[in-house]
Amino acid sequence: MSLTLLATTHRVAPGLLTWRAWDALRSASTVGIRAGHPLLPSLRDAGIVPEVVDEPDPARLVADARRADVLWVAAPDGDEALMREIGRLVVEATVTDTGGGSPDVEVLHGSYDLPGARLLDLVSVMDTLRRECPWDRKQTHATLVPYLLEEAYEVLDTIESGDHGALREELGDVLMQVAFHSVVAAERDDETAFTIDDVAGAIVDKLVRRHPHVFGDVTVSGADEVNANWEQIKAAERAEKSGEDASALDGVPMGQPALSLAAQLRRRAARLNAPADLAENLTAERGDEPADDLADEPAAREPGADGERGSGSEVGARLFALVGEAAERGVDAEAELRAVSRVFRDRVRAWEQRQRRNP
Template structure:
């Protein structure tokens, strides 16, 4: 462990070269030691490498690479002095990014009384798309372990929330509210991560969020042979044909109705049955019967054949009906 004071490298003097400060930032979402080549070059070429956090996850890997790191927390003035004489000092930033130090450097630069070294921000590792999902998994893991309510939840107990969040997501989509859409997508994502974390505790058939993600990745690749394989699809209809064909091969179902959840709303259920029947090329007459149910079934089948989602259409009409009711009550219409 190096804890040398910065006093040893001060070289005061009005004519001394101002030197260079490199603030090296890293992402905790990337494995320690996986730094960019420019970062390694800057570290090896530096006159001093400083880090205020003795427990920084990068330190063991830097020292393994032969880089001497001084565990000190310099002030802005001390850092400027350490660079005098043309020295290059690399500061390995903590997770917070060293705001006190950078604010101090900004004040010195703004004062006009100090000859400032060259300042460079060098990201040593970057978050890949989806990196914040790792944060969500870690947060959920801690909540599951420490929260008295979350630690006792089961798949069955959370089932109703999954349904509620899905409906709220659809409502946000239909309302066209982008902020609400982002929030509701997060709530749906939470359900996936929560159930996956609960599944890890199963004594007989445990699985994790990685198993869930791995499964859907494999499914997407297999069902898109026109993207990941040699097949070709130039139209949405051809894509759908690929999807249905590969899905049928995977499921090996005996009926086109297999896999259709009967617990979904009635109009959506009727439309799904009609879509499966039409796609399979079956000619099935609608059952005859008395009552509004058979009439609604006929309307749903007609809507599906015309490319209209009957559930969405009915919700739009219901919202118009709600607005009419509120207008009759003298209540302001809301989105």
Template sequence: MSKASPADIMPLADVMARLRDPDSGCPWDIEQDFASIVPYTIEEAYEVADAVERQDMDALRDELGDLLLQVAFHSRMAEQAGHFALQDVIDAITQKMIRRHPHVFGDGARREDGHAQWETIKAAERAEKDPDPSALAGVAIALPALLRAEKLQKRAARTGFDWPETDRVIDKVVEELEEVRDATTPDEREEEVGDLLFAVVNLARHLKIDPETALRKANGKFDRRFRSMEDMAGDAFAGLSLDEQEALWQRAKQLEKGV
């Protein structure tokens, strides 16, 4: 097989065709279906995000390749089922990007109107595909919960259903936190915690913060500080009192800040 040119991803389609060949392919690849591959697709997308977060360009190159492999994998399975092939995916997204950017590819449209045009065209395309008249139509149920909450809120906000000031959103977060405190049954607590998380996502949106990115950074910070605590205490860590562990946590924070 010849080496692919920088813009040629079709050799990847050839590799997937070989892997999925019923007679001579890889047994693991052959037995996969769309549902079994989806978790890998999601995982690879998060690994791309992780490489970006770490600003590791070598890792980003590799993770983008892994994500591209997922596109080729799904496309090959679809081709075998008679639905579409990788080239159809490429053609469709190419045409979509051209269609949704008339301010770039059209004649004389104002560039500063680009985002508004994108949303208008996207809404029209969605209306053609989905008879659901709701402003929330098309927000996938399978999205990660934080992302789906943000998308639902953005869609609702376009209709005017949104708090006008950030302070009102903060008040709502405090209100939901109090309702968590007042909940008395497991079902009530689950519902109120869900409402609290939804309100926090809304606050992030008003502050123009991506909640997934913020939580991922918080996870990373906790990971670093906890490991630092373990390093300081050694094997004795698990046997320390909560107050002693808290003292280590505060020391870990100071070390991270260079104090």
């Protein structure tokens, strides 16, 4: 005789079991299950009448399995404590050879997690936190913004430092922010409400739409053509949203760091073949006097006899020009500045240590 422990995952809809699991359920002499188990209605619909208990008795399960084929439907969490106790009883009976011997014990997996199944757990946890945690309950989209930015920068720092072991945790922190914003949005009762499924559905639709060479009948010769098609599709999407007022600059986040903002604006303008002189004399638009020698001076003016420096706007224009120079050289101005900043950081830390050793 035998004892079968049927394990299922709570991340799959109840009743979606393997054929082997249903066959075992129908052929067992006795099927045991806890009251309230999510699989219970599906068993009854299939004509299986289980023995429903509040809590199983491991000793009784083992004893019954010595006389007949018994199947126990494990709890969605795995019933590890029960399984350990059954294992102990079976081993004890085998060693002592008492009580009629030990039954054959098998763990049968009736359903399995699909890739991405743990995202369902994240949704469930965030729903619980939103209801029961005072801090999580009072958050809004606006109050969460600093955390989203902070977590994104931590991902960047982890990648640049080469700490791939920590990357999983940092990406999880970013994913949590997405889930948090989604649960906040789901509480609204107007047309702006959305759920995490809406977020996932929107990005799936966008990815499919922007990859016709993968999901459609478009043929491409390489990555460059993929990028060109991507830009054309994005332009069509912007035109559909904004109509005649659509701009290639639509969607550029103005709140991003200034160097990356300047680089993105310049890239978008370059794709339009915009005139180069649009980047000249930028201080004039702010009401400052343009500097005729701006392009010739490699650095901001040093203090003169009157102790004054060049205007702040002039510095901004110089930085904008440097971003263009970086693009022409094929480098990322933001990344390059961050790289030399790390060097400076290391030098300062080394100086601090020397000062401590030689005060």
